[in-house]
Amino acid sequence: MKEPIKNYKVWIGFLIIFILLNPWYFPSGGEPVLIFGVPLWALVIILMSIVLSLYITYVIHFHWDTDEDEDIREEE
Amino acid sequence: MEMELAFSGMSGILIMLFYGLLMLGIGIVTYLKNNNIHSSLDEYYLGGRGLGTMVLFFTFFATQYSGNTVIGYSAEAYRVGYANLVTIPFFIMIILVYLSFAPRMYKLGKKHNIVTPVDWLDMKFKSKSVSILAAILMLYALANFLLEQLVALGQGVAGLTGGTVPYQAGVIFFIAIMIAYGWLGGMRSVAYTDTMQGIALLVGVFMLLIGTIVYFGGVPSAGEYMRTYSPENLGVPEGGGLVRWSNFLILVGIGAAVYPNAIQRIFSAKNERALKRSFTQMAWMPFLTAGVVFFIGIMAYNAYPDLSVAESEQLVGIMASTIANQNIIFYIAMVLLFGGIIAAIVSTADSVLLTFSSIISKDIYGRYINPEASDKMKIHIGKIIGVIVVALLLIIAWNPPGTLYQIFVLKLKILVQVAPAIILGLYWERSHSKSVFAGMLVGAVVAATFTFLGLTPLGIFSGVLGLMINLVIYVGGSLILGIVPAEKEETSLSNNESGEPSRL
Numbered sequence: 028m029k030e031p032i033k034n035y036k037v038w039i040g041f042l043i044i045f046i047l048l049n050p051w052y053f054p055s056g057g058e059p060v061l062i063f064g065v066p067l068w069a070l071v072i073i074l075m076s077i078v079l080s081l082y083i084t085y086v087i088h089f090h091w092d093t094d095e096d097e098d099i100r101e102e103e
Numbered sequence: 104m105e106m107e108l109a110f111s112g113m114s115g116i117l118i119m120l121f122y123g124l125l126m127l128g129i130g131i132v133t134y135l136k137n138n139n140i141h142s143s144l145d146e147y148y149l150g151g152r153g154l155g156t157m158v159l160f161f162t163f164f165a166t167q168y169s170g171n172t173v174i175g176y177s178a179e180a181y182r183v184g185y186a187n188l189v190t191i192p193f194f195i196m197i198i199l200v201y202l203s204f205a206p207r208m209y210k211l212g213k214k215h216n217i218v219t220p221v222d223w224l225d226m227k228f229k230s231k232s233v234s235i236l237a238a239i240l241m242l243y244a245l246a247n248f249l250l251e252q253l254v255a256l257g258q259g260v261a262g263l264t265g266g267t268v269p270y271q272a273g274v275i276f277f278i279a280i281m282i283a284y285g286w287l288g289g290m291r292s293v294a295y296t297d298t299m300q301g302i303a304l305l306v307g308v309f310m311l312l313i314g315t316i317v318y319f320g321g322v323p324s325a326g327e328y329m330r331t332y333s334p335e336n337l338g339v340p341e342g343g344g345l346v347r348w349s350n351f352l353i354l355v356g357i358g359a360a361v362y363p364n365a366i367q368r369i370f371s372a373k374n375e376r377a378l379k380r381s382f383t384q385m386a387w388m389p390f391l392t393a394g395v396v397f398f399i400g401i402m403a404y405n406a407y408p409d410l411s412v413a414e415s416e417q418l419v420g421i422m423a424s425t426i427a428n429q430n431i432i433f434y435i436a437m438v439l440l441f442g443g444i445i446a447a448i449v450s451t452a453d454s455v456l457l458t459f460s461s462i463i464s465k466d467i468y469g470r471y472i473n474p475e476a477s478d479k480m481k482i483h484i485g486k487i488i489g490v491i492v493v494a495l496l497l498i499i500a501w502n503p504p505g506t507l508y509q510i511f512v513l514k515l516k517i518l519v520q521v522a523p524a525i526i527l528g529l530y531w532e533r534s535h536s537k538s539v540f541a542g543m544l545v546g547a548v549v550a551a552t553f554t555f556l557g558l559t560p561l562g563i564f565s566g567v568l569g570l571m572i573n574l575v576i577y578v579g580g581s582l583i584l585g586i587v588p589a590e591k592e593e594t595s596l597s598n599n600e601s602g603e604p605s606r607l
Contacts (some may be wrong), residue, residue, distance in 0.1 A: 032153070034470065055338075066185055076390070080389075080390075082387045083195070087382055093206055094376075
């Protein structure tokens, strides 16, 4: 039986992603760097959002399995 | 926000009628196909705990994303610029918060036949004061949420029909249909119509995206316009903006995950696999909805780089109108967009109303007023109170009481105060009901007071501040008063010491 809450390593991952989802680590002021019209910092945040979705997908798939009996019932 | 569209009118009325009758049809078919819907609370409010992956996904989707996501968020993106990009991660955060409690909540719901989140709190804390306070906070937040949808529905109908139909008539038409299919099929018809409504919204938004790119220009040129007209909208959020950003992630992530209507969808899942699959899909939806809507707002700079705040409120209407005037295909596409927006509003409202009724049925009437009543009677009472509340909210929506209007916009800040009891209560055996109650009450009072006074110390949202105080009282009080149970509690699922990280 696997439950995401019981696995502290999963939450360390979430914490790191959460910290990087807040744009505190970009230099302030100055002319924004645009890539295809999007500021660089925004692209990094979008990338981190994708990382969060990927990580959620991974955790759901590999760290959440609390059903012993249901699989059997479905096979029937 | 009044929306006047050049293209609207007869075609708007036709699409409204079409969508309305389609929803009603789904309700009737559901009713005819399931003859024991009204036999038990489980059947009526949770669809017999039998929703499969696709329907479950769409009902999560349609409940979470409303018409406001399209209209309000694109206007906000236009006004604030990239600082509003936070809407993408905050919708993903909701799924992250689900992961902290949904797996166990689902198991317990199935094991103990839990119908509402208050049910769970009652089972866990066995405290009348905790249950009643939580029920009141939830009903209050749900009523506000419903009110917001009714106001949005009025605006959507006005935009779609260009005033051909007085918007009150349009609103009454959709509400009557919503109540009818809700009454006929309960959660099942709400979930099935959500599927149709969710698809309508997705189609509409994509049509708007394509139209925007084709007729206004893409993101690169919008970036240049922004650099010229409002370079501040390209900058990184700093100081207060940064605090606002992280507060949004926390408040929306936790608040939206503990919406009672969202929690009820966890109970409605057919099995764990369906729940897992719909959550996985939900984790990617923010890019297709909030993300698309955000960039539509940004691309508006191509055509209208210099709108005032009031004008920007009508952004989606203005853009849709311009796009619709290009050719017949986009004309139809934009009618579909507005139909989709209205469908999305209805699909959010229907689930809020159903959950509202369920708390009345199960937690207020069924627990304290007439515990002997049959399930049929409880469902009946829930339905009737639901309709009365909708009628009252309609009166407020049409005659907003000026000075007190603020009361009606407080929802997430209040609702988030039940999160510690719901989530922490699942895992922390030491949780003590008196501290839970005190934390919830003080948190709600602080959040409300600070909102009314307009105070945001250090830029922290009043809801987040209330939540912090709530947690301190909850945890502190439980440490002092709580007792660690010697034996395994019924809430733990395995033989492991609960709460301990035991497995990789």
